[in-house]
Amino acid sequence: MTPAKPSLEMLRALTDENVLRALMADRRLTRAEIAARTGISKPTISDAVQRLAASGLVVDTGERTTGRGRSGSYYALAPGLGTALVASISPHGVTAETVDALGDTVGRAHAALSRNAGEHQAARALAEAAARLDGPSRLAVVSAADPVDRATGRLVRLPDAPFLVGALDPAAVLAPHVAGTVLVDNDVNWAARAEHRAVGVDDFVYVHLGEGLGCAVVTDGAVRRGHRGVAGEIAHVHTTGPDGSAMPLTEVFAALGLRRPDSTAVDVPALEAAITSDAGSARTLARAVGGVLGAAVALADPALIVLGGEWGRLPAMRAAVDHQLAAGPRPVPVVAATVDSPELTAARERAVAELRELVVGTAR
Numbered sequence: 001m002t003p004a005k006p007s008l009e010m011l012r013a014l015t016d017e018n019v020l021r022a023l024m025a026d027r028r029l030t031r032a033e034i035a036a037r038t039g040i041s042k043p044t045i046s047d048a049v050q051r052l053a054a055s056g057l058v059v060d061t062g063e064r065t066t067g068r069g070r071s072g073s074y075y076a077l078a079p080g081l082g083t084a085l086v087a088s089i090s091p092h093g094v095t096a097e098t099v100d101a102l103g104d105t106v107g108r109a110h111a112a113l114s115r116n117a118g119e120h121q122a123a124r125a126l127a128e129a130a131a132r133l134d135g136p137s138r139l140a141v142v143s144a145a146d147p148v149d150r151a152t153g154r155l156v157r158l159p160d161a162p163f164l165v166g167a168l169d170p171a172a173v174l175a176p177h178v179a180g181t182v183l184v185d186n187d188v189n190w191a192a193r194a195e196h197r198a199v200g201v202d203d204f205v206y207v208h209l210g211e212g213l214g215c216a217v218v219t220d221g222a223v224r225r226g227h228r229g230v231a232g233e234i235a236h237v238h239t240t241g242p243d244g245s246a247m248p249l250t251e252v253f254a255a256l257g258l259r260r261p262d263s264t265a266v267d268v269p270a271l272e273a274a275i276t277s278d279a280g281s282a283r284t285l286a287r288a289v290g291g292v293l294g295a296a297v298a299l300a301d302p303a304l305i306v307l308g309g310e311w312g313r314l315p316a317m318r319a320a321v322d323h324q325l326a327a328g329p330r331p332v333p334v335v336a337a338t339v340d341s342p343e344l345t346a347a348r349e350r351a352v353a354e355l356r357e358l359v360v361g362t363a364r
Contacts, residue, residue: 150229162265188214209312239291290324308337
């Protein structure tokens with residue numbers, strides 16, 4: 001049976017998409033440059049540019065090529081194609097940005113938030129930061145320093161979590177500021193996505209060691225979120241405590257006196273001082289963290305362990321954990337995370353990608 005030929009409408013839509021994606025990647029191009037980049041004939045590209053200009057998606061910038069021969073007009077995405085909102089909710093406050101389809105940050109706002117913030121304070125801070133930006137945005141991507149229910153997008157309360165904002169519903173809070181979908185995930189999962197590109201490995205475990213403790217398992221290039229979306233919450237995994245007895249990882253810091261007063265959050269300055277001045281403390285912490293990572297290695301079979309967070313990236317900590325795992329039955333290399341603000345970086349990249357899909361969808 002002879003396969004059906006693609007319709008003229010389908011071919012036009014594919015050409016229009018190629019033109020838009022070329023302009024998203026290179027900002028301004030002539031029709032000849034678009035043809036060269038896409039491998040599509042110049043007459044076909046010219047027709048597509050005319051269609052997209054008529055629909056308000058592409059504009060002639062008014063700039064012309066120089067040099068010998070006939071000058072060419074430069075084209076670019078039209079202004080006013082909308083923005084995506086990116087938000088990070090953490091113990092350091094709420095940071096919100098708006099980004100456009102070129103990937104440029106066009107607005108940024110911050111609202112303070114205490115470490116012991118509850119649901120209502122967090123909701124006010126998120127709404128306050130979003131209200132400072134020009135909107136509404138076409139979609140939003142949110143990173144939260146708490147577990148996130150993958151079905152509802154609400155934050156999940158777990159025992160002993162250092163940063164609790166209750167069952168905050170970011171989508172509901174952002175509804176006045178966002179016209180479309182609100183995607184929400186845990187900050188450690190976003191950080192793992194950012195590190196995925198940096199490490200160039202599709203199977204690894206990312207571990208966040210900071211005021212809070214977290215983990216993300218990346219398999220075949222994708223973060224595995226689990227049934228509810230709370231996979232990787234390692235604080236309650238049992239490991240070896242300072243006296244050799246088994247205890248949850250979070251309790252190790254209590255036993256060592258390395259928690260903030262009246263909080264389950266790790267006292268990072270005190271911990272860094274202990275690691276720097278006392279090799280025994282470094283070994284004790286590495287043994288505890290290594291016990292959890294040994295379990296992760298047994299279950300997930302990663303090619304690499306990536307340590308992130310304020311004290312996870314310390315050379316002394318990485319070396320101690322590496323030594324601990326090397327002595328185990330299934331040694332796995334340990335490296336330090338390299339991406340700055342990885343949770344916001346990955347959330348921003350996702351927001352730009354989703355916004356570009358909306359723009360391309362408009363052309364279709």
